[in-house]
Amino acid sequence: MSETTKRIISGLLLGGGVVVALYFFDAFASIHVFILVLLFSLMGVEEFYRLTDRGLDGRPVRGIGFFFTVLLITAFYLEYLTGYDSSSLPDWLAEWLVLYQKIHNPIVPILALFLIVASSYSMVYRPLDGTSYTITTTIVGPIYAAVPLGIVILILGLGEGIFLFVYLALATIMTDVGAYFVGRWFGKHNAGLKVSPKKTYEGYIGGIIFANLFVQTYLYFWLEINPATMSVFVPGWTESVLLTFVISCISVFGDLVESALKRDARIKDSASMIPGHGGILDLVDAMLFTFPVGYYYFYVRAMIG
């Protein structure tokens, strides 16, 4: 089976899994969404830690990073649950939520504690040479690979969560798919980026156009099928084209940054978990950038509008 075929098949299977998870999204206080996001986040952080391992020159403190990844994703899940009908939750969870809402904004204390614990551990147990590398890579792992996936839970918790999640995911994935095929078939003019020397201008432009075609078609049919979609979350056509353009560009940067991390680590794929796609980071690299931007765009839009 060629790489491209593998890529398409495993992409479809993964996409199918996500669709099933979304279909039952509201059930069981969305606990399965939490578990899925947590698994993806841990795998992402693990890969980031593998990419940034420099042995004696410094390497992340893995266990502490995983622990705080769990805390961070749990905080996003609890944040999501505050918008959930609490009468349908188990009592113990509802009580936890009341406590959680009193201590609003738990990301700052989690990060502060993370820094104290990780740096103290590094200072005591790791060689002094490489201290700053060890501390900084440990902290940034979950900020890079887990926080943006935690934001997926918040996207789903918005008034029209599934619509917005698919909108942002399509804009991101279709940029990549479009760039891949257009670049292969029509690519002539090298974009000259040191991190990805083979990428062409045709590919990037193709990706942006392809994403726009897909997203606007999706928007059109979604509104046809769901005319009751809350208007505060529905972008107008001009707005949607501009937004998709911005998401596409950010998506390209997310992809390139992950490539740069791999080049620095002298590895081709971040791992080989997913046939044809490499590791989890190869799969979600662009989404790590586009989900936060997209979420806050729609969040602020709904708040102001």
Next chain:
Amino acid sequence: MSETTKRIISGLLLGGGVVVALYFFDAFASIHVFILVLLFSLMGVEEFYRLTDRGLDGRPVRGIGFFFTVLLITAFYLEYLTGYDSSSLPDWLAEWLVLYQKIHNPIVPILALFLIVASSYSMVYRPLDGTSYTITTTIVGPIYAAVPLGIVILILGLGEGIFLFVYLALATIMTDVGAYFVGRWFGKHNAGLKVSPKKTYEGYIGGIIFANLFVQTYLYFWLEINPATMSVFVPGWTESVLLTFVISCISVFGDLVESALKRDARIKDSASMIPGHGGILDLVDAMLFTFPVGYYYFYVRAMIG
């Protein structure tokens, strides 16, 4: 003048400045507190970036780090202002605050944007070797050196802000002062830490006892002079002794972690801004750890109590 004399005099001058700032703390929407905290934060981040500069092997993107330091500290200041009497604020500021309160929890979007901008910049303009070092040190600078100072604004915004700020500052500083003098005069048994080989057990124990004596005396006289202090913020005696003990220990770790960063950078003082104290990080290193822990301790205590 000996180093010790310099240390004492400049310490007293700085302390005096802080006391004056605290005395007028409530005036002008506390804008001078914001400016002071911002200056300290920028100096701290600048020093962290100097400590973690490895030239061709990677170095932080300074300008982007400073920009996001300003955003982070501004977010803490706005958070503080939400508890302020808005009728005494200028109109334009009150309007900004209404917007800010709608978009609650701005630390996550600021961090997400910080990561996108810093890593994209590094990918385009910096050598690929050292990408992970450049990205991670840039991001962690403000998390290490600015966020804990931003939390000072939140401490001051608590019901008994000045009382709690002085309580935590005393517990931190007196641990250091006690350890320094007790270690010098009575130090015999080496604690055997690779990062600070000269430190003795006597010094650490002395610091913890010294801090406790100072803090409990302060607590006693504060309550004598201000019997109306809101009880939800006043720890009982046993609680206060335990809390001071914990703050003292964390304070020691904060001090040692900064030493480890300097060892890794092969520098003695983080800078020589303050006579006898070295740089700003040498001065506040322990507080970077104790302020966040102390703030959330009192915050959660008041919420639950």
